[in-house]
Amino acid sequence: MRTSPLDGAWALVTGECIDNGQMVRYAEHGISSRKVLAAGHFTFVSSRQGAFWSAGSGRFHFDGERYVEQPNLGTFPPEALREYAFQARIDGNDWHNERWEDGTRVEYELWRRIDDTP
Known part of the structure; x- marks a missing residue:
């Protein structure tokens, strides 16, 4: 049973972030990721x-x-262990995240659900 509509397993489809002032597009660097969310907890690799x-x-x-x-x-x-707030939207099995700082989008991620948790 889900406690959040995000509970379940997700695969990163695409994304990008600003790192040291430069835009990093995940696909160009061969970055892939999985994220699991359950009962208010998350983990990713x-x-x-x-x-x-x-x-x-x-x-x-x-x-x-x-x-x-x-x-x-x-x-x-250790300084990266801080709060990260995203504008989020679920569209079917897709989950879109955008993180903004000082009016600039510093991160975008598109995740796709990879499980069928009821």
Whole structure:
């Protein structure tokens, strides 16, 4: 039973983010990722060019329009363990996330559901 419409397993379809002032398009770098959400918790694992790249987990909240992650464990520096707020939209089995800072979109992700959790 889902406690959130996001509960389940997701695969990253496409995405991009600004890193050190440069736009990074995930497909150009061979980045793929899986994310599992359940009962207010998330975990993800990502690869780059087929090799392990990063992982993280923590808590999440989704109110129907805003998805907020609060990682508390990950393979990134401690300063990255902060809140990340996204404008989110579910369209069928697709989940769109956009993160904005100071009027600039700094991250976009499109995830697709890969399970059939009732």
